[in-house]
Amino acid sequence: MKNETPKDALFALIKSLVETPGPSGQEHLIREVIKAEIKDYCDEIVTDALGNLIARKGKKTADGKRVMISAHVDEIGVMITHVDENGFARFITIGGVNPLTCIGGRVLFMNGVSGVIGVERLEPNTMPKHENLFIDTGATSVADSPVKVGDVAGFYRPAVQMGSRLVAKSMDDRIAAVVAIEAMKAIKTTPNELYFVFSVQEEVGLRGATTAAYGVDPDLGLAVDVTPTGDTPKSTRRSVALGKGPAIKVRDSSFIADTRIINWMVKEAEAQKLPYQMEVLEAGGTDGRAIQMTRAGVPAGCLSIACRYVHSPSEMVDRADVENSIKLLAGLLSKKIVL
Ligand code: CO
Ligand code: ZN
Numbered sequence: 001m002k003n004e005t006p007k008d009a010l011f012a013l014i015k016s017l018v019e020t021p022g023p024s025g026q027e028h029l030i031r032e033v034i035k036a037e038i039k040d041y042c043d044e045i046v047t048d049a050l051g052n053l054i055a056r057k058g059k060k061t062a063d064g065k066r067v068m069i070s071a072h073v074d075e076i077g078v079m080i081t082h083v084d085e086n087g088f089a090r091f092i093t094i095g096g097v098n099p100l101t102c103i104g105g106r107v108l109f110m111n112g113v114s115g116v117i118g119v120e121r122l123e124p125n126t127m128p129k130h131e132n133l134f135i136d137t138g139a140t141s142v143a144d145s146p147v148k149v150g151d152v153a154g155f156y157r158p159a160v161q162m163g164s165r166l167v168a169k170s171m172d173d174r175i176a177a178v179v180a181i182e183a184m185k186a187i188k189t190t191p192n193e194l195y196f197v198f199s200v201q202e203e204v205g206l207r208g209a210t211t212a213a214y215g216v217d218p219d220l221g222l223a224v225d226v227t228p229t230g231d232t233p234k235s236t237r238r239s240v241a242l243g244k245g246p247a248i249k250v251r252d253s254s255f256i257a258d259t260r261i262i263n264w265m266v267k268e269a270e271a272q273k274l275p276y277q278m279e280v281l282e283a284g285g286t287d288g289r290a291i292q293m294t295r296a297g298v299p300a301g302c303l304s305i306a307c308r309y310v311h312s313p314s315e316m317v318d319r320a321d322v323e324n325s326i327k328l329l330a331g332l333l334s335k336k337i338v339l
Helices: 009-018 028-038 171-186 207-216 259-271 287-292 319-334
Strands: 044-047 053-057 066-072 077-083 088-094 106-109 114-119 133-136 152-156 160-162 165-168 193-199 220-228 247-251 277-280 300-307 315-318
Touching: 009 028, 009 165, 009 171, 009 319, 028 044, 028 053, 028 171, 028 193, 053 207, 066 171, 066 207, 066 287, 066 319, 165 171, 165 319, 171 193, 171 220, 171 300, 171 315, 171 319, 193 207, 207 287, 220 247, 220 287, 220 319, 247 259, 259 300, 259 319, 277 300, 287 300, 300 315, 300 319, 315 319
Parallel strands: 066 193, 066 220, 220 300, 247 277
Antiparallel strands: 044 053, 053 193, 077 088, 077 152, 088 133, 106 114, 106 152, 114 133, 160 165, 165 315, 247 300
16 A cells, blocks of 8 residues: 555644654644644633643533643653763653664754664663663764753654554644644534643643643543554554544543543434444543542543554554544534533
């Protein structure tokens, strides 16, 4: 099968979002890209103290609820810890990065500098650890290194379409940002006051959503995030698969979704005759926890997009899942909510 890159608007938006670097704490570029995309489709946009981009759409009516939707816009990456006399840089990871997916890969620093990840000679039959890896920026000495201690890079890999599958780095969680943006555009009227939060620092512990949820003070909330699948050779036994529809989270290791939210999502999927799948994730967390645990507690859940190879430079989602997630989210938010 030949890889194709059709010129369609959805893929163009995905490509512009996933190819903008923004590891945790460095979300300023992606925030501007999203702000430009949404400004005509919401009523108010603010950036809070941590850098969360918060877009309000609609005003709370007698029949309405205040809803927080959270899609994190940070991504995994690396931070330089040391540059040696020959210009090779050592690093720590930002979020969960597997050393096996790093070797031979490229990184893009926030200042535009590129780097290649190399590995030391290893003893036979040993697995590489992060401390065996280094970044080669083309420098020949510490004096001419274009990067210094504390500099941050994201992984670099162009987005491609492979039939119905879409592949890119940072589908986690830019694909959810795309779902939130497209749902925002699709909602013409709503009795609800919707706060679309493009949250920061999720990969280092749900930090942005924690302050955003406190600030928004929602009646209920939904995270939108990717979830790993069980549909590849010898993967973890898990029933989430690509192409089986939006995944409705029941639990992950950070929170148990509110039963009322789960039922609300299932009912809407059935009313729209959308395919959907139930998600039980054994390990991993989402902004849903931050919403649920804020203040005195908030009913919260999570709409997940099935994704293969999560936290690798080639995260894969299914286009129909993305489109159906947009429809599900827009349907949920545009009507009166009865939990
Ligand atoms: Co992640
Ligand atoms: Zn994520």
